[in-house]
Each structure stands twice: as C-alpha cells, then as structure tokens.
Amino acid sequence: MNALLAQFVAESRDLIEAASKALLDLEQNAQDKEQIDQLFRAVHTIKGAAGLFEFTPLTKTVHAGEDLLDTIRAGDVPFTSDVADVLLEMLDRCVDWLDQVEAQEALNEDAAAIGDALSQRLRALIDAPGIGAIPELSDAAPEDTALPWPDDVPALPVSGAVTLVTYTPSVNAFFSGDDPLRTVQSTPGLVWSRIVSPKEWPTSDDLDPFLLHISFRLVSSASQDELDAHFAYVSDEVTYEAIVSAGDAPAEGAIDEGLRAMAEQLLVSQRSLLASDQASPAEDHCTASVAVVLQRVAQAVSIELSPELDADNPRATIDQWMAILGAALRKPEPKAVAAPPAVVEEEQADEPETIKQTASPARANSHLRVSSERIDALMNLAGELIVAKNAMPFLAQRAETMDETGELVREIKAQHNTINRISEELQSAIMQIRMVPMSTILSRFNRLVRDMSRKLGKEIQYVVEGEDTEADKAIVDELAEPIVHLIRNSIDHGLEDPVTREASDKPRVGTIQVKAYQLEESVVLEVLDDGKGIDVDGVIAKALERGLVDQDKVNNMTRTDALQLVFLPGLSTKNEVSDLSGRGVGMDAVASMVRRLGGSISIFSEKGRGTKITMKLPLSMAVQRLMMVEIGDGLYGVPIDRVVESQKIKSSSIRRHRNAEMVVLRDRLIPLVRMRNLFACPDVEDNDILSVMVVDVDGRESGLIVDKFHPGVDAIIKPMTGVLSSYQCYSGTALLGDGSILLALNLREIIECQYH
C-alpha cells in the first residue's frame, strides 16, 4: 500500500474513533456544542482526505453525514437517538470500508449500493419537515461522466479527459513484424505507459521466449481519431477507456493548455481579490500579493511586464500588467507557454515517485507514526544491552582475584555504573515511546455499553476514570479483550433492569465504572458495577457440584477466597448461556488472559451492592527485574514486583495447621512453601534460621522457604519452548551476564502445587 493511502487509513481510523466518542457523549448531552463541533470536524476531515482517492461510496456517504451534521450544528435538525443510530452506522460502515481498503486497496463491489442507500438515509434526516431545501452535491462529480481514475495508473500531470489504452499484442507479434514497444512509445500525446506482466508466467520449462507474454497500459491526451489512426494495424488488440483526472475542469487538449488555463484562472482570481473589500492595511498587502502573483506568472510563461511597479500607485501598474497578461494568455504563443511545463514534465517523468531530499530546516513534525516493529527491534536491542551489561559485575569479581591494587576492579565497577545508568535511561526512553494511554481502548467501550444496554432494555452509564494512565502498548492492546468480557458480564449478569433497581432503592440508571491507575511498577484496572453482586453460596455450591473443590477446602475458605473460585475453568454462575456474554468465554478465560500477560486478577463482590474486579498488570513486558534465590544448588528468579518482603525466621516459629505450615509475620498469617521439598532436594534440617521470601500471587501472600537470597538482576524472560514448556512451575528462562541460564519461577503454579 502506498504511504499516502496507509496514512489515510490510519488517520481516518483515529478520526472515526474520535467521532464515535463525540457521538456517544452527545447522546448524554445533545446540547454540547463542543462535541457537535468535534464530530463535525472529524467527519469533515475524513471527507476531505477521502476525496484524494477514488473511493466514491465512502466520500459520498461521509459527505451526506457531514451535511447532516452541518444542519444539526446550525440547530435546524435536532439530535435524536435515530440520528445517532444512522451516524453510528455510517461510522461502522466507514470502518468496514477502511478494512477493505487496507486489505485490497479498493472497496468491495457492493460498496456503491450500500453507500447510496446509507447516503439516502442520512439525507432523509436532513429533509425532515421544517427544513429548507438542501443544496445538491455541489460540484459535478467527474466520475459520473467518465470512468474514475484507475488504481494502477499513478496521478499524472494532466488535466481533464484523457484516454487509457490497454494494448495486448498478439503472442505471435514477433513473427508478424510488429514492434509493440515502438508502437507504444510513438503513441501520440503519450503521458504515461507501463508494461503489464501476465498474472502467471509459464514455468521456465514451458516458457517460449519467442512468444510475447506482456501487455501495455498507457495514458494519452491525444484525440480518439489520432489514437485510432495510430493503432489502426492492431485495432483488435487495443481497448480504449475515457478517464478523467479527478476534480479537474475539462480541458480541451494538451498539458500546456492546462498551465495556460490555470494562469488565466489565476488572473480572474486576482481581479476578484482586488474587487473585494479590504480594510487597511490588509488592502495594501493584498494589492502587493497580487503584484507578486502577476510577476511570478509572467516570468513562468516568459512574458515581459512593463512598466515597473509604481510604488505610489500600484493599482495602476497592476491594471496595466493584467491587460498585458490577459492578452498574452488569450493568444497563447506556443513557444512561450509550452516551455516551462515541458521542464516540469520531464522532471516528473524521470523520478515520478521520489520525494526529493531538500535541506529544509523544518522537515521535522511534532509527531511521528512509526511501526511498532521498529520500536520492538529497538527494545530488543536495549534488552540485550541490559543483559550484556550484567556481565560487568562478574568481570569485576574475576578481576579481584588477579588485580592486587584493586584499581582495575574499581574502574570496571565505575564503568558498570555508567553503562548501567545509560542502559536504564535508554530502556526507559524506549518504554516511554511504547506507552499509550488506556483511553485508546477504554473509549471504545462506550459503544459496547450503549448497544448492549439498549438491546437488554437496561439503563447503564459508562464511567471511565484515569484514562490517561499509560502502559505498554502490547499490554493495553491485550487488555481490550478481557475488559470487553468483564463489561459484558456486568451488563448481562450484574446490572439489573430499571424496574428491579428502583424496587430495591437503587438509582434507575446502573453504573459501570472502569478505573485505571498506576501502582508502583504495575498498572491496575478495576471494573466496577453497582449491580446485584455475586452470590457466594451459589458459587460454592456450583464449584462443589462440578467437583472443582472439595468440602474440606471450602470449610477453610473465607468468603473472599470463595469468590475467587469464579476464575476456575468450568464454573459459570448463570445457568443458561446468554447470547451476549456467554459465548463460551467465562471468567476463567479472562483470568487466563490476564495471567498470560504476567498479571493477576481478583474479584470482590457484595450481594445487592455490586462487584469489583481488579486486574494488576506489569507496565511493560520487556525487561523485568528478578530477585535471585538459591534452592538446592540452583539459582532461580522471582519477578521483583511479586516480592512483598524477604525475612529470616526461626524454624521454631513455624506453626502447623492441617498439614500446612504457616508463620505469623507481624499481623499476617503466611502459608509457607518449602521449595527444597518441591524441587525434591534433600532437607537441611539442622538449619535453625530459615530464609523466607514473601510473594503476592493474585492478592494472596505466601512464603517461599529458600536457601539463600541473591541480588536482583535485570533480565528478559523468554518463555519456555518445546518440551520444556510443559514444566509449568517455570515461567521462562533468562540469560545471565556470565552466560548461565536462570529459571524464572511461575509462582502461581508453585503455590497451586502446594495446595493440591
């Protein structure tokens, strides 16, 4: 796809999103002038840009939408739900069309019919009673009179109607004395030509080099008679199509005619400008600009202007210049007028696609659109740098044994500090690039809430808090799906219909709130509703019924613990599957999506009051800081954002309760996991002081008994692949600076293991 088209698609998508948001806000407050303006501007901008391409149905439809919005803006048409419905449909349709453009650089064949129908419905709303006549589509669209500009022909410096010739010489052309290439090159009025290769070449074995396999496409400004004469001998191999360069005034002839016509138009415009009422000092400056225009035009078409500009009375001079130019342009002297465009044409023919490099000081734009792959590549490099940097402390250690003065060690350490600082800054700078605000996904759900609540006859307001909270684009994108499920669940199962709500003394309109905020190195997302809440006993009963837990375990559970059972696969609290939220995707899927991102999820609910689901995710997925612990003879990594604290405890302080070991740390009761047992290492019983690393998994704290704590490292955790991926107790591997491999522990799995 060419860059311009790609830019158009990307920009239009952003605009559609902005328009949808404005539209939904308007539904809340139809009088919001600012939102109407914003909506209008977004649609207007899409229309303007769409006009650059031949997507007539898109342009037409958006134009109708723009006209409708214009009348709404003027207060001639009230903004109603019906209006919103059609406008939303228009935006949806545009998204479809953009998808098509992105996939195939063209619209599907049904686009014209769909576009016409939709435009009519949009215009029907404008024509509602009480509204004056709406001006027709202003300019006569050239595509009505001739074929639109074909996709495979680039924009050419021609005006008006030209002919597109498709010339498919006979495969035996070489034997009949034809010279197709010469025929093409000598076409009268040739503006552009291209060799078209066949859709499928024969294989090299089958290819007969004496046969002609190609055809030609060319654009000519010559008349049909001239073309007929030129192609007379091959007339049955040639087809003609009249095409018109978009937005052009029909021109009678060749390219230089277009330049002459433009010069004439410019003259007319200068007269209009001079005739307009201008206040002082603008009047003098307008006159001066007209003089500038006339001088430049005269030079471009090689016409001498006399006399010199009279500074005291420029208008008099200008009138004389106008007369000279007007006369010269009416009777074009072929040489004088034709010369400059010929130069232009030649340059374009030489390098039509290149955008010339100039030493412009103002090339830079304040924003860049960069593909995420490039940033990922940069991120990977920075990640490797960070890992490579980890080698320095090992070097320092080795140097210590050889270096008696300690000078080398000091220098290595100093260098390590510098490189450490730079690589950290580099990493955070790149992470900043990847950070996007949550609003990029959260604003989309307005629409979901609106459509679903309408469908279910519920009244729901969607409130977003902290949409400016930023996180890594990968995380934000991946979060969209879990949030959709949670919102659907809330609307479908959580929030009651208005009647039930009023009966239970709740506000008629239910609320779904999505809150995002940053907490240390994590981003936290909460989805809250003020619906009927979750019936904990129902959850427990179902879990027992399905055999997901046993009675013994249930007896030990707090109510909050029991609620977390909803994340178990195979548990759905609603008996019948709803067509909205229950498409086989339940809370367990949400939980697994969140965990895959390295996050945690928990639920809190109060019967009759509502439900709150909290998801905590890492800000970035790339480099993580790992705390290293020693177990047996091995080193293992624990993500530092999971570590609550590291403690030394006396083995005598361990309490036993129903086969489980616990320790009381300050006011908390922490279940313990003996990592040596888990990894089948022999116990070291004589140890009176034990090292416990307290970790937080899904909001629950557990203590891992390890042999020894080691310092933290920055590492990139790569997921386990192949056979190793079946070892669930590891989340991945990381390369250490000395070349050894660190296994990162999958804490959730380890704690599950312990409990089962």
Place this chain on the structure above:
Amino acid sequence: MTAHHNTALIIDDATTVRMYHRSLVEQADWIALEAENGVEALEKALEFEVDLILVDVNMPVMDGYSFVKALRTSDTLGQIPVVMISTEAQLVDKDKAFAAGANHYLVKPASPADITHLLTLLTVGEVQ
C-alpha cells in the same frame, strides 16, 4: 544567477492531505513546510521564508479565513500569495476566500495537475 529555493507552507489539519500536498510540492522541487492550523502556520511563516501558502478552510484553533486575514495585516508577511483549498465548492465560499484576502481558490481535492501548474506559475524566478 542565484537559484532561489522556493518554499511552500501547507496548512491543513488532515495529515493525509498535508502528505499529499507535500509530495506534489516536493516533486516540483519546492521545500514544503507544514502546519496543522492557522496559529501554527503564522509561527512557521514568521520563522521561515515562505513563498507560497496553501491553506485549508475548516481547521480547529484558527481557520483558514482568520489565518489569511491575520496574515494580510502583517507588513512583512502580508504580500505572500495565498491559495485556499477547501472542500466547499459554492460561489459564496469562493467569495469568502477573496474577502479574506486569498489570491486563488481551489476545490478539494485539488488535482495533481492543478497544484503542479500553480507551483510552476508561482515559482519565484531566478534573481538576475
């Protein structure tokens, strides 16, 4: 003879449109400057030597009409030729453009040929 490097200031809030105009401007071997609205454009015009301005009408912050009106009050920038390029194609819109002080008016999307011709015609000639 010193070659003058022609510079055009492209003002439009749509990135796609700016990109399109820029490609044509650069094909004609002009330098392209861009601005997203009238205010940004005035700042650019003050900062750089601009030979021609291509301006959209409907823009946030400061629209095309206000921009040209403001430009024309300036002693140093007031004489720069301005071409307005807008989706509105009615006669009234054209009149409004001239009333604001524009030198020419094109209907959007302006064809490559129209813009190329305009640039050819409005090239600052060599300084003899």
